[in-house]
Amino acid sequence: MDIVQYLVEERKANVNAVGDTGETALMRAAAEGYIRIVQYLVGCGADVNAKDEVRDTALTIAVESQNMDVVRSLIEDGGAEVNEIDGAGYTGLMKAAAQGRTDVVRYLVQEGGADVDATDGAGHTALMRAARGGHIEVVRYLVEECKADGNAVNEDGDSVLLQSAAEGQFEVIKYLVEECNVDVNATNLQGATPFTVAASAGHIEVMCYLVKECKADVNGKVDDGDTALMQAVHFGHIDVVRVLIGECEANVNAMTEDGETALMRAAQYGHLEIVQYLAGKCGANMDAADVVGGTALLRAAAEGYIDVVRYLVEAGADVNVKGRDGDTALILAAEFGQLEVVRYLVEEWGANVDATEGDGYTMLIAAAQYGHINVVQYLVEQRGANVNATDRDGDTALMRAAAEGHVEIVRYLAEDCGADVNVQDNDKDTALILAVQCRQFDVIRYLVGEQRANVNAVNNSGTTALMRAAAIGDLESVRYLVGTRSADVDITDKSGSTALMWATGAGHIDVIQFLTGMQA
Known part of the structure; x- marks a missing residue:
């Protein structure tokens, strides 16, 4: 403190001077919780609302650093703007809510006049940030005393409940459902519900509560046709899959708009245990095909999941099944370079x-x-x-x-x-x-130089390799074919065109100049 006072009073240091990142002395003191220095700098005229390069103010920094005394001083002594936002669009209230600091939240609202309904750049409110973090005390305060909207949504249409479900915040979810009467089946812009996001994130307790206590639709689909089961399968949550089918009675053979089933999804991502459970325990149709004829076996073969391929084949999946374009598991495995799958299908199944x-x-x-x-x-x-x-x-x-x-x-x-x-x-x-x-x-x-391929061979149109090169303006190939391997520049195709004419018609000046120089 003495040094700061000396620099300001004796050396006339500028209290609003900034460093390379736009940070002021007040911001640094706020971050470290040096309350006496903060009070002194404010008294000397330090700008309490100045922003650094990421648009943080001394107040947002103090909140994030959890320095309550500094927060109070900046507001009461310095008149700091409580609703000022940082570079991410966060206010001090949002940051305090995200940290679960009920004392700071209460002070900012009651003494500082913070706007509880302010939103960041993505439409998140302080309530949403508290809910995502599972800070039930802050959630209760904002809803009950500040009348924050429990049904508010962000720019993606995510409700407070959906965001809580995504993070598995069970206490918050129970409170929102039982005390705030929120819609458990409300969808976001992608058609996701709190139930589907809980399933995709693997939050079994939340998922079961929403289905059993709140009657959430277990087979409801998001916009792309995914059910909660498919999303749980996608992320490999075998425990969730078991609960969805065994306790929640999810439809194991439900399809997306593209005809995809949960078994296909599991096979495509190599989730062997889920494949075994769906096919072996739940009677999933192993030979069901999507809109392009793809089956679980075809997907697994293309991705190279040999254990899944082996299980499906030995469990009775049709090894000769073809997709809509005629591809078999063997062809797909070869096309995608899955040697182990190729070897298995050829050697053990005589393909x-x-x-x-x-x-x-x-x-x-x-x-x-x-x-x-x-x-x-x-x-x-x-x-x-x-x-x-x-x-x-x-x-x-x-x-x-x-x-x-x-x-x-x-x-x-x-x-x-x-x-x-x-x-x-x-x-x-x-x-x-x-x-x-x-x-x-x-x-x-290689073909011309080492294999002596016929450079003057013609196709059904009478076109040579040189004509093709000239037509597409490939000067490097034209030079090589003519200069190195003596391609005939005077051959004409069935329409009477030479390589030069092809280049001229396509406007390839560099090829025209080269061929003209060869006296074509």
Whole structure:
């Protein structure tokens, strides 16, 4: 204190000077609870409502630091603005309510005139903040003595009850329901109720109270069609799932608008114990399909949850089931690179590695297209997959890999498996033409430079790889094909157009200049 007094009175220090963060001496003293220094600085004209870079005032800082004497001094001696907000939109009252400081809350309201209905940037009131923190004494005071609205909602439509349920604040919930007559089935903007959020957060006591005592709708759905059971499944709350079904009689086969069931959700997220409970104990339909034909098995296979896949298959799920686009569990596992699932389905269930789905995909083509070299190698080396098999478009695994830029797979299929790099699909496109169309320069360089792919091969339209490169303005590929590998610049397609004409039509000046320089 003596030093502060000396600096102000003898050295004429500016009491409102700010540091790098906008903090004043008054703010620092308020944070530390130095009441004598606070009183002195206020008496010397310190600005009690000054804000730092995060818009805190000395009062909001004092409240957050739980320095009641400082709070009182700032208001009574300095006339601090009680309803001033910080950068997050919080008033001192909101901060005190969140801390459960009934004494500070009471003082700010009764002596400071704090606005109990003020909201922060998200529409939260002091009552909401107290309720979320489970501060029942503050909640009672705000409701009973300050007439705070127990049915108020924030900008997301979350009521005080819903926010309390999300945090599992049982005492607050009982008070709001029994003393404030709040609506237990009120929904927020997403259609969530206090019951559904309690279930998703795993608050069993709250959930059971809302269902058994308050008659909350156990099978009610939020806007996306989720029930409380589905949300509990989503977060892996097995205890909640057991209570919802065993005690609350939740519908185990309820579906969202997309046809998703709780079992599908559990399988997709790899919650084995929940899958076992739903399918083994509750009779959940293992072969139920969503709107795209996806079953629990298909979801688990795509995500690579081998334990879930194994359980479902051995429990009787249809291993050959297909989604709407014809994908099987095997195809999906290959597509997503789930080698362990692929191995299980092939080796233990004798799945045909060359079987096709709706688009004619084989497992090998799917794995190659999505860049899963380990699955590709397993299928070829250990299961003898046909490297020259084609899909409905006539594309091979090598072609699909080339179009996607998976040069390692292209190299493996060409060098180790003898796949034909010049084979043509139904449109007579080659792997090179597809790679050019997709701007896969590393693949282009490998196919031409190391495999001597035919650079002048034409498709059904008479188009060459060079024409494709010119048409899309890929100067790097044009330079490589012409300058390094002598692609014929004068070939015409069936419409009589050359590569130069394709570039001209598309307005690719740099390609035009290069081809003109080559005397095209």
